[in-house]
Amino acid sequence: xxxxxxxxxxxxxxxxxxxxxxxxxxxxxxxxxxxxxxxxxxxxxxxxxxxxxxxxxxxxxxxxxxxxxxxxxxxxxxxxxxxxxxxxxxxxxxxxxxxxxxxxxxxxxxxxxxxxxxxxxxxxxxxxxxxxxxxxxxxxxxxxxxxxxxxxxxxxxxxxxxxxxxxxxxxxxxxxxxxxxxxxxxxxxxxxxxxxxxxxxxxxxxxxxxxxxxxxxxxxxxxxxxxxxxxxxxxxxxxxxxxxxxxxxxxxxxxxxxxxxxxxxxxxxxxxxxxxxxxxxxxxxxxxxxxxxxxxxxxxxxxxxxxxxxxxxxxxxxxxxxxxxxxxxxxxxxxxxxxxxxxxx
Amino acid sequence: xxxxxxxxxxxxxxxxxxxxxxxxxxxxxxxxxxxxxxxxxxxxxxxxxxxxxxxxxxxxxxxxxxxxxxxxxxxxxxxxxxxxxxxxxxxxxxxxxxxxxxxxxxxxxxxxxxxxxxxxxxxxxxxxxxxxxxxxxxxxxxxxxxxxxxxxxxxxxxxxxxxxxxxxxxxxxxxxxxxxxxxxxxxxxxxxxxxxxxxxxxxxxxxxxxxxxxxxxxxxxxxxxxxxxxxxxxxxxxxxxxxxxxxxxxxxxxxxxxxxxxxxxxxxxxxxxxxxxxxxxxxxxxxxxxxxx
Numbered sequence: 001x002x003x004x005x006x007x008x009x010x011x012x013x014x015x016x017x018x019x020x021x022x023x024x025x026x027x028x029x030x031x032x033x034x035x036x037x038x039x040x041x042x043x044x045x046x047x048x049x050x051x052x053x054x055x056x057x058x059x060x061x062x063x064x065x066x067x068x069x070x071x072x073x074x075x076x077x078x079x080x081x082x083x084x085x086x087x088x089x090x091x092x093x094x095x096x097x098x099x100x101x102x103x104x105x106x107x108x109x110x111x112x113x114x115x116x117x118x119x120x121x122x123x124x125x126x127x128x129x130x131x132x133x134x135x136x137x138x139x140x141x142x143x144x145x146x147x148x149x150x151x152x153x154x155x156x157x158x159x160x161x162x163x164x165x166x167x168x169x170x171x172x173x174x175x176x177x178x179x180x181x182x183x184x185x186x187x188x189x190x191x192x193x194x195x196x197x198x199x200x201x202x203x204x205x206x207x208x209x210x211x212x213x214x215x216x217x218x219x220x221x222x223x224x225x226x227x228x229x230x231x232x233x234x235x236x237x238x239x240x241x242x243x244x245x246x247x248x249x250x251x252x253x254x255x256x257x258x259x260x261x262x263x264x265x266x267x268x269x270x271x272x273x274x275x276x277x278x279x280x281x282x283x284x285x286x287x288x289x290x291x292x293x294x295x296x297x298x299x300x301x302x303x304x305x306x307x308x309x310x311x312x313x314x315x316x317x318x319x320x321x322x323x324x325x326x327x328x329x330x331x332x333x334x335x336x337x338x339x340x341x342x343x344x345x
Numbered sequence: 346x347x348x349x350x351x352x353x354x355x356x357x358x359x360x361x362x363x364x365x366x367x368x369x370x371x372x373x374x375x376x377x378x379x380x381x382x383x384x385x386x387x388x389x390x391x392x393x394x395x396x397x398x399x400x401x402x403x404x405x406x407x408x409x410x411x412x413x414x415x416x417x418x419x420x421x422x423x424x425x426x427x428x429x430x431x432x433x434x435x436x437x438x439x440x441x442x443x444x445x446x447x448x449x450x451x452x453x454x455x456x457x458x459x460x461x462x463x464x465x466x467x468x469x470x471x472x473x474x475x476x477x478x479x480x481x482x483x484x485x486x487x488x489x490x491x492x493x494x495x496x497x498x499x500x501x502x503x504x505x506x507x508x509x510x511x512x513x514x515x516x517x518x519x520x521x522x523x524x525x526x527x528x529x530x531x532x533x534x535x536x537x538x539x540x541x542x543x544x545x546x547x548x549x550x551x552x553x554x555x556x557x558x559x560x561x562x563x564x565x566x567x568x569x570x571x572x573x574x575x576x577x578x579x580x581x582x583x584x585x586x587x588x589x590x591x592x593x594x595x596x597x598x599x600x601x602x603x604x605x606x607x608x609x610x611x612x613x614x615x616x617x618x619x620x621x622x623x624x625x626x627x628x629x630x631x632x633x634x635x636x637x638x
Contacts, residue, residue: 071444118622122622125383125440126622128441129574129577132573133574133615133618134619136612137612140608256448256452259445260445305464306456308456309453309459310452310453310456310457312452312456313448313456314449316446316448317446317449320435320438320442320449321446
């Protein structure tokens, strides 16, 4: 049962983690993240890195779609922009990786600003289709520019930290996870500021927001820019993780994946984006395990990809119909149960 | 003057495929008009129709006409089931949620097709005359030619049905004002079902023709992307818009494909889309929504 949680000042009320229990669990979580690489094998480290990259990008999309209410199906394309920026910088100029990541974010942000320009004139579905159009155009540019190695793509050398090349899952974990944590904390803090509140006002009713004195175009563009910055950095991490970037690395289905992740996780919730990204990344792996265990004759691998596609679609549909607030809401219910125990919720 | 002949031929082929875009666009517009649902799974529904036809015509070796009828009927049923199971519970939710449901549906349909028929490319049995057609000196592939006329005939039928049949009138009434239609005794939920059934059946026909021209594969849903562009350029809720935009996009894609190369097709379509949306955010013929506080 949750007792003695009366807030005595505004600072306590505004705190990111507002109870002692929550802070204790965050500490446990942090320690777990520190210990994880020493306990897990390569496969689980690979998954952890992938989840972290997806979580970073999904958090970015959540700023745009979950909090500002602008649906984008271009997140993967912005990730691609970031990944290509990193690849070009590493290959041609050999600049330090932190700078590369930031430049990747900025380049993707500029792309996002350009795509965001129609957002004042068109809304909802029209905007979603414009972002699809933008991602096709970006793909086309990647595939047909000599600068980016055409359809063959580019290879990326591993990032070097204090003379150590981060070339295994174990080593790159120490780059990817801290960066992701930084970005997630940044997003969580964003919604305690004036800008974040403006985003939420725009989502809830954009015309009212404008009447209240929020310049729509500026804030919508800002939201697009921030979200693509996240995508760009996540794309840069992706490039360092897989170390090869091709025009096909960031297909439209990946954008849909991110939208699905924030739907399944919970739109407009920081925790939701992380849960969703982890869940959607893990489901195919679990499926592969399950199908491998099933006593089916012949080539079971043939079924893996279609079943994965079906489950992917089913998850979106089922969550939207039965649990529109996503995993974050389930999590909140669990928490509420413990807060109110032994009374019924 | 061979260049002009080539241009003429390319344009004709473009008009031919534009007819199919118009048909699929019509399937989209029917659902949007009646239920305000943006059906992103239109390409996948089209693919499903084509595969059902393939199952009857090639798998079971039944006569072509029977397979066509069965494919249309089965697709219609599928449309009804989708409406009842996935769309009906979403009534009143935000348009974006419903839109995402159709994205999920599309993924499920692709998965089903890959599970049953594998992801390999399939060929439909030949059922159209293969004699090439000549218009003056210009050559047109017979499949494109007949496909176009199938599309034209269907579009004409649909437009006539909308105009004169009671169900069609009910559909238009629902589209223009749901509340008023309800109070005039129109069974609005039934109209919703009807719209989905009709749309899926139309998509099946379009799918069969597209499959006959280009072959079947689980990535046929990409056709749906062009269809989306078509309906958006035309204005989501305009039948005339869908028809004209279908032809326009068809011709532009054919030109891009012939003079620039195949990979430019989608690029050109999307550039047209962006340009049109920047100039007229509600499409060429769409109704302009007025927002009040």
